[in-house]
Amino acid sequence: MYNMITAKNLHKSFGSLQVLKGINVTIKEKEVVCVIGPSGSGKSTFLRCLNALEEVTSGEVIIDGKNLTDCKIDINAVRSQVGMVFQHFNLFPHMTVLENVTLGPIKVKGMTKAEAEKIAIPILEKVGLSDKAKVYPDSLSGGQKQRVAIARSLAMNPKVMLFDEPTSALDPELVDDVLKVMKDLAKEGMTMVVVTHEMGFAREVGDRVLFMDEGIIMEEGTPKEIFENPQNPRTQGFLSKVL
Amino acid sequence: MLGDEGFFMIDAILNSYYIQCLPFLFKGLVWTLIITIGGLILGFILGALAGMGRLSKNRIIRAICTVYVEVVRGTPILAQVLFIYYGLTEDVIGMNIDKITASIIAISFNAGAYIAEIVRGAIKSIEKGQHEAGRSIGLSQRQTMRYIIWPQAFKRMIPPLGNQFIISLKDTSLFSVIAVGELLYMGQQFYNLNFAPFQTLIMVCIIYLCITIPTSLYLRRLERRLDV
Numbered sequence: 225m226y227n228m229i230t231a232k233n234l235h236k237s238f239g240s241l242q243v244l245k246g247i248n249v250t251i252k253e254k255e256v257v258c259v260i261g262p263s264g265s266g267k268s269t270f271l272r273c274l275n276a277l278e279e280v281t282s283g284e285v286i287i288d289g290k291n292l293t294d295c296k297i298d299i300n301a302v303r304s305q306v307g308m309v310f311q312h313f314n315l316f317p318h319m320t321v322l323e324n325v326t327l328g329p330i331k332v333k334g335m336t337k338a339e340a341e342k343i344a345i346p347i348l349e350k351v352g353l354s355d356k357a358k359v360y361p362d363s364l365s366g367g368q369k370q371r372v373a374i375a376r377s378l379a380m381n382p383k384v385m386l387f388d389e390p391t392s393a394l395d396p397e398l399v400d401d402v403l404k405v406m407k408d409l410a411k412e413g414m415t416m417v418v419v420t421h422e423m424g425f426a427r428e429v430g431d432r433v434l435f436m437d438e439g440i441i442m443e444e445g446t447p448k449e450i451f452e453n454p455q456n457p458r459t460q461g462f463l464s465k466v467l
Numbered sequence: 468m469l470g471d472e473g474f475f476m477i478d479a480i481l482n483s484y485y486i487q488c489l490p491f492l493f494k495g496l497v498w499t500l501i502i503t504i505g506g507l508i509l510g511f512i513l514g515a516l517a518g519m520g521r522l523s524k525n526r527i528i529r530a531i532c533t534v535y536v537e538v539v540r541g542t543p544i545l546a547q548v549l550f551i552y553y554g555l556t557e558d559v560i561g562m563n564i565d566k567i568t569a570s571i572i573a574i575s576f577n578a579g580a581y582i583a584e585i586v587r588g589a590i591k592s593i594e595k596g597q598h599e600a601g602r603s604i605g606l607s608q609r610q611t612m613r614y615i616i617w618p619q620a621f622k623r624m625i626p627p628l629g630n631q632f633i634i635s636l637k638d639t640s641l642f643s644v645i646a647v648g649e650l651l652y653m654g655q656q657f658y659n660l661n662f663a664p665f666q667t668l669i670m671v672c673i674i675y676l677c678i679t680i681p682t683s684l685y686l687r688r689l690e691r692r693l694d695v
Contacts, residue, residue, distance in 0.1 A: 277599055304605025314600035318618050328604035331614060373600075380604055 226253040234283035245439035258426035261436035275306040307377025307385040315361040322357040367398030387418040484663035495653030506574025514582025539580030589620040629686040
């Protein structure tokens with residue numbers, strides 16, 4: 225199948241601190257890849273390099289055939305095809321739910337308000353929040369906010385969705401609603417990269433699991449391989465703590 | 468029914484300097500307001516540019532804006548006013564500046580520096596995640612500033628901008644030194660003619676307070692409503 229994401233020898237430093245020390249990975253179209261690992265291992269930084277929220281220090285990131293490290297590339301156009309969901313939702317508090325979701329289609333894709341709403345409403349239905357279209361994010365629960373954030377990304381009709389610990393800031397009883405939306409997306413064939421602490425989700429939905437530590441991918445494999453028979457002692461140590 | 472004494476009292480009040488100075492003072496108030504509002508509108512534009520300049524990635528832009536802010540904050544406004552009116556003469560800048568223009572320039576130049584700090588602080592106070600969320604749906608840097616950051620930052624600027632309005636309004640009284648016909652200057656003219664500084668200056672201050680107190684009450688209400 226088609227290679228949607230390729231990272232080649234990806235390095236990233238913040239000053240003298242080396243966070244990513246050579247990441248090589250290829251992610252195919254419709255694949256769901258979960259990234260696990262201890263905090264500080266560079267998982268989030270890796271994810272943020274995939275839509276150029278972090279500028280890479282060296283190496284290459286190629287998304288859908290477009291090299292993000294090429295300075296001639298229209299980075300806004302690439303980003304509009306890569307959805308990103310953040311740990312802390314980052315909804316726009318001065319806009320209603322519907323305005324949050326339609327902003328991208330209107331300003332980036334140049335749609336009219338009516339056209340954008342025609343896209344947004346079915347997406348809000350899909351995440352189970354069509355009744356909240358006219359309210360402001362302040363009045364939503366964490367789980368609802370995160371589903372709006374997912375809808376906001378989906379409204380751009382992205383080719384890839386990146387999730388940065390999407391359930392880590394949620395109360396435990398709200399996690400399932402968000403995971404269910406993500407599962408549905410995976411079933412529909414969305415290419416997804418998910419940084420997560422939800423091992424259950426990784427095991428059930430992931431096609432592949434990457435275990436990161438100290439800025440490199442220590443081990444990768446199918447969920448079955450990683451969770452039931454990890455080879456690397458680091459992976460074994462990490463899993464014994466979280467499972 | 469008022470007796471003769473009552474009529475005499477009303478007459479005395481109406482003929483007192485407290486009342487007689489008012490037409491004079493109101494003329495001054497008009498100029499005070501024109502200079503304050505004109506100066507603040509220009510000052511806001513200047514401040515918005517300088518404030519964003521101080522957050523720029525470009526080191527030269529940042530340096531220019533920092534120097535501007537520090538020079539204005541570090542020198543007395545009276546010196547700034549005198550410099551703009553007397554220092555920038557025809558042989559220096561090739562044209563004459565009239566008093567009102569000089570006053571509006573002085574207020575906008577001065578308030579601009581303080582507003583730059585207000586703008587910078589408000590923009591910086593918006594979480595980084597807002598910017599990232601904007602960029603990640605494909606908005607450009609400019610669009611992100613316009614649709615995401617500014618609307619939220621502007622709300623947080625309103626209370627300190629109101630404060631700056633009160634400060635600048637009082638600062639206009641300094642233009643009496645270059646004989647601009649603003650409120651305090653008109654008061655001085657009146658008491659020099661009538662030898663009534665006590666009554667006149669009381670009325671001058673009351674007129675300032677009639678503007679500043681309602682403004683600050685309104686701001687406090689607004690602050691509560693905006694919840695900032």
